[in-house]
Amino acid sequence: MGDEYAQVTYDALVKMRRQLKDIFGPCNERLMLKAMRLYGSFAMLNVRFSNEKILKLGMPKPPRFTDYIAGCVQSTRGLSIQQQMVVDFK
DSSP, X not given: OOTTOOOOOHHHHXXXXXXXXXXXXXXXXXXXXXXXXXXXXXXXXXXXXXXXXXXXXXXXXXXXXXXXHHHHHHHHTTOOHHHHHHHHTO
8 A cells, every 4th residue: 555545434534524625636525525435335345246157157258457447547537536426426
C-alpha cells in the first residue's frame, strides 16, 4: 500500500466531508459520501467472485485487469468523479 493509504470509518469520512473536493475534485459531497458508504458496505462483505461456473458454460476467459486498465483511464480522462458517477449510478 502507498504511504498515504489509510482505512477509515464512515464517521471519519463524514468529518472529512469538506475536504472531499480537494481530494476528488469538483463533486457533490453528499453523493460522494453515499457512494463510499455503498462501496464500503459491499467491500466489507469480503466476497470473491469466481468465474468457474461461467467458464464451464463456455464463456471465454475474461481479460486480465492489466490488459484493459489503460482503456479505463483513457475513457475517463477529463471527467470528474461526479460525472463518472452519473454513469455508474444510473
